[in-house]
Amino acid sequence: MNQESSRQLTAPRHPRRRNGRTPVSPGALSEQFRDCADFVTRELVSRSGVRFTLCWLESTVKSERLNDYLIRPLVLWEGTRTGPEEVLRRALWNLSAQRRESVEEIALDLTGGMAAVLWEEGALTCSVETEAKRGVSSVENEVAEKGAKDAFVESLQTNTGLVRRRLRTPWLRLRRHLIGRESGTAVDLVWVEGLTAPELVERIHQRLEEVDIDALLSTGDLEGCLSQGRRESFPQMLFTERPDRFCRGLLDGRVGLLLEGIPLGGLLPGDLVQFLEAPQDREYHPLMAGALMVLRCACLLFTLVLPGFYIAVASFHFEMLPTKLALSIIASKQDVPFSTLFEVLTLLLAFEILQEAGLRLPKTMGQTVSILGGLVVGQAAVEAKIVSPAVVIVVAAAGIAGFTMPNQDLANALRLWRFALAVLSGAAGFFGLTAGLTALVCQLSGLERFGVPYLSPFVSVSGLPTEPHAILKQPIPALKLRRLALRPENRRRQR
Amino acid sequence: MKKGLLAAFAAVLLLSLTGCQRNLLPRSRDITTVELMQVLALDEGEGDRLRVTAASAVRSGGQSGEAKQPVVLSREAPTVLAACMGMQSSASGYASFSHVEQVVLSAQAAQRSTAGLLDYLERDPEMRLDTQVWLTEGQASEVLTSVREGERSAAELLEALGRELELESRAWPVSVRELLIDLEENGCALLPVLELCEEEGEKCLRCVGMGWFQDDDYRDTLTPEQSRAAALLEDKLSSGALEVSLGENARAGLRLTRSRCKWTPLWEGERLKGLFIEVEVRADLAELQGAGQRDSASEQELLRRGLEEKLQGELTELLRCARQEGGDFLHLRRRLRVLCPGRSRAIDRNWADWYPALALEVRVRGTVERSYDLNGGAGA
Numbered sequence: 091m092n093q094e095s096s097r098q099l100t101a102p103r104h105p106r107r108r109n110g111r112t113p114v115s116p117g118a119l120s121e122q123f124r125d126c127a128d129f130v131t132r133e134l135v136s137r138s139g140v141r142f143t144l145c146w147l148e149s150t151v152k153s154e155r156l157n158d159y160l161i162r163p164l165v166l167w168e169g170t171r172t173g174p175e176e177v178l179r180r181a182l183w184n185l186s187a188q189r190r191e192s193v194e195e196i197a198l199d200l201t202g203g204m205a206a207v208l209w210e211e212g213a214l215t216c217s218v219e220t221e222a223k224r225g226v227s228s229v230e231n232e233v234a235e236k237g238a239k240d241a242f243v244e245s246l247q248t249n250t251g252l253v254r255r256r257l258r259t260p261w262l263r264l265r266r267h268l269i270g271r272e273s274g275t276a277v278d279l280v281w282v283e284g285l286t287a288p289e290l291v292e293r294i295h296q297r298l299e300e301v302d303i304d305a306l307l308s309t310g311d312l313e314g315c316l317s318q319g320r321r322e323s324f325p326q327m328l329f330t331e332r333p334d335r336f337c338r339g340l341l342d343g344r345v346g347l348l349l350e351g352i353p354l355g356g357l358l359p360g361d362l363v364q365f366l367e368a369p370q371d372r373e374y375h376p377l378m379a380g381a382l383m384v385l386r387c388a389c390l391l392f393t394l395v396l397p398g399f400y401i402a403v404a405s406f407h408f409e410m411l412p413t414k415l416a417l418s419i420i421a422s423k424q425d426v427p428f429s430t431l432f433e434v435l436t437l438l439l440a441f442e443i444l445q446e447a448g449l450r451l452p453k454t455m456g457q458t459v460s461i462l463g464g465l466v467v468g469q470a471a472v473e474a475k476i477v478s479p480a481v482v483i484v485v486a487a488a489g490i491a492g493f494t495m496p497n498q499d500l501a502n503a504l505r506l507w508r509f510a511l512a513v514l515s516g517a518a519g520f521f522g523l524t525a526g527l528t529a530l531v532c533q534l535s536g537l538e539r540f541g542v543p544y545l546s547p548f549v550s551v552s553g554l555p556t557e558p559h560a561i562l563k564q565p566i567p568a569l570k571l572r573r574l575a576l577r578p579e580n581r582r583r584q585r
Numbered sequence: 586m587k588k589g590l591l592a593a594f595a596a597v598l599l600l601s602l603t604g605c606q607r608n609l610l611p612r613s614r615d616i617t618t619v620e621l622m623q624v625l626a627l628d629e630g631e632g633d634r635l636r637v638t639a640a641s642a643v644r645s646g647g648q649s650g651e652a653k654q655p656v657v658l659s660r661e662a663p664t665v666l667a668a669c670m671g672m673q674s675s676a677s678g679y680a681s682f683s684h685v686e687q688v689v690l691s692a693q694a695a696q697r698s699t700a701g702l703l704d705y706l707e708r709d710p711e712m713r714l715d716t717q718v719w720l721t722e723g724q725a726s727e728v729l730t731s732v733r734e735g736e737r738s739a740a741e742l743l744e745a746l747g748r749e750l751e752l753e754s755r756a757w758p759v760s761v762r763e764l765l766i767d768l769e770e771n772g773c774a775l776l777p778v779l780e781l782c783e784e785e786g787e788k789c790l791r792c793v794g795m796g797w798f799q800d801d802d803y804r805d806t807l808t809p810e811q812s813r814a815a816a817l818l819e820d821k822l823s824s825g826a827l828e829v830s831l832g833e834n835a836r837a838g839l840r841l842t843r844s845r846c847k848w849t850p851l852w853e854g855e856r857l858k859g860l861f862i863e864v865e866v867r868a869d870l871a872e873l874q875g876a877g878q879r880d881s882a883s884e885q886e887l888l889r890r891g892l893e894e895k896l897q898g899e900l901t902e903l904l905r906c907a908r909q910e911g912g913d914f915l916h917l918r919r920r921l922r923v924l925c926p927g928r929s930r931a932i933d934r935n936w937a938d939w940y941p942a943l944a945l946e947v948r949v950r951g952t953v954e955r956s957y958d959l960n961g962g963a964g965a
Contacts, residue, residue, distance in 0.1 A: 405613040409683035409711060416621060423617045430615055518610050525599050
């Protein structure tokens with residue numbers, strides 16, 4: 091197998107930098123890495139008198155590998171034929187080495203932890219990268235009681251290993267892209283050949299090829315590039331730190347993305363039901379998993395609608411309230427000088443401020459914020475008759491319902507829409523609330539990623555029937571087919 | 586750009602459908618600025634006018650702790666709607682009638698046209714058809730104003746009274762819906778009658794039984810025994826107490842637990858000759874005084890016969906009274922139309938002829954279950 095072609099990657103094009111093919115020479119390479127304190131060169135002479143120049147970036151290589159796999163064999167080499175093939179096959183002891191013919195290619199390899207060997211007749215780069223990276227650690231945010239505890243790390247190679255360990259099929263494919271003009275971040279497109287729809291793979295591949303960004307340093311950068319700047323608040327791509335969940339997504343017919351430097355795996359295309367599923371669902375009995383799913387759906391509606399519902403009934407439609415409840419609300423709002431809409435919006439804002447403050451503060455101080463926030467907002471504001479207890483209960487209940495969302499991106503989108511629906515309710519009561527919900531449903535219905543509707547399987551895809559059991563789970567033996575919406579090449583999971 | 590324009594157009598179109606002609610957006614009223622009226626009292630006013638009195642509940646003081654007395658508003662106007670709208674100027678906030686759960690009619694006002702009085706409750710979307718209706722022989726507004734100064738408001742007292750009715754056998758609650766259906770059918774209805782009384786210096790409300798309404802005329806209040814019999818026939822009896830004499834200074838207190846009526850029409854060809862009513866009643870022995878040395882079997886038999894005879898007498902008397910007055914306030918025609926749907930047209934056509942000559946026979950079958958007896962144990 092031609093190892094070279096399988097590993098050949100082109101650097102992302104940069105409009106202001108050199109994109110050409112500068113001939114290789116030590117001087118040109120030194121010029122490329124001018125003012126780089128970690129750029130090192132070393133002259134070597136083999137036993138047969140061939141002069142080699144070794145170049146590397148100190149911060150990216152492991153010195154023992156450099157010594158053992160490059161310097162030693164080159165110095166001891168007695169070959170007289172100095173063509174690149176000869177040197178590649180006989181003089182070096184590395185696992186991977188490839189020929190290079192331009193300074194740009196060599197520069198890209200040096201930044202990736204390779205060392206360059208230059209001599210009169212050619213140039214090679216060899217992998218001697220350092221292993222100074224974080225080891226596989228346990229899951230932090232998606233903890234499952236009975237599931238695996240390992241999580242993705244920043245190293246793409248390690249992440250790939252975690253995936254391969256779970257999917258030992260030889261049909262697992264990884265296609266690498268370098269994205270980011272300055273960062274050159276490696277992004278692996280992962281799919282299972284013969285299972286994932288080839289059209290889906292090609293579309294995502296094309297989209298990745300079209301991405302032009304200066305640096306890909308976070309998941310938001312990638313998601314933003316893939317969504318082409320559209321302004322939907324709902325997440326389009328599921329990111330998970332669990333390799334098992336990532337592999338399950340691949341087996342559903344989705345395409346995975348692994349990024350260098352990001353300890354998460356992305357799955358495309360995303361749909362709403364995917365964001366409502368928790369990693370533990372597979373571990374529970376299907377009845378329990380279904381009940382929890384129903385609970386989450388109810389909490390989704392609750393967190394969206396409750397503040398707006400309260401504003402609507404307290405300001406426009408108090409006939410709907412049972413008499414005792416209406417009297418209780420009136421009693422609780424006695425002497426509060428603000429309108430219901432103002433109270434709710436203020437408390438929602440206070441809730442968001444508390445959440446943000448809790449995230450930014452160090453853990454040791456986070457508890458203080460919770461206590462202060464609870465006491466100040468919950469107790470003192472009520473006693474000072476700035477807000478009524480009923481509103482505190484409503485906003486707190488809506489907030490807690492939002493915490494049941496397994497995906498933080500989805501929860502964030504709901505937080506935004508909650509505000510919008512509250513304002514609409516304040517303007518036009520139930521009519522405004524309904525108009526807002528209608529707008530939300532219309533927006534979600536119109537969302538589609540790579541041919542898959544966001545609301546699948548609740549909507550029909552190109553005339554294909556809708557599928558049941560999205561919320562209420564089936565037992566494992568009954569899961570015989572993959573979902574239609576993803577159009578997998580092979581729908582059959584099991585007999 | 587196109588989608589944004591489309592969204593803006595849709596928003597304008599939706600807003601214009603709010604139904605508000607002058608104002609584009611509906612008008613909001615904070616709930617704290619609203620007075621929730623819970624009781625309406627309808628009296629006859631001067632000339633053709635009506636006097637409408639409305640009262641709210643005792644409002645809890647909330648965080649300040651001081652409870653507020655109920656608000657009572659009164660207005661005279663040609664219609665109930667005009668009176669309710671006129672009250673808005675007297676109220677400190679917006680007087681909302683959407684939580685009116687009790688309506689008290691005075692007999693004089695009801696004589697105009699009960700259905701007409703309640704038309705506002707029937708048609709207005711704010712009002713409720715499940716509002717309970719009460720009748721009073723005096724001024725209905727007195728019911729609201731007299732109990733105003735107590736710890737509980739008229740609304741709470743009436744609500745408690747309505748709940749108590751279900752525990753007794755002499756009356757049952759009637760809603761506006763039920764009343765209008767009865768009046769629509771034959772102009773007859775039974776309504777619980779209120780009386781204002783005084784107990785230990787305090788004004789209180791009491792239900793004296795079911796009042797009989799016919800053709801917008803309040804005829805009479807049924808006696809407690811007649812009311813109980815009517816409750817039996819209407820299947821409204823869920824509980825109640827009955828005393829049975831066992832002779833020799835012995836008496837028993839029975840708690841009625843269940844009753845069921847079975848109606849059998851008697852046809853002679855195409856003509857309805859009579860109606861046979863079989864009433865099954867279950868009762869528990871709750872109290873026994875002066876029973877003496879009697880074995881349980883004979884005692885049980887005495888109790889059963891006493892129960893049957895007493896109820897039989899009450900039912901017979903009620904049916905005789907109903908026939909004598911000529912009004913079908915027991916709505917036998919409605920019952921017959923349900924029992925014989927194929928002959929409902931014939932019943933409607935000939936009812937005026939058939940009803941006066943209808944042979945009404947009632948038979949009571951009672952069962953008395955003994956309660957726990959220290960000597961014999963449970964169910965002895």
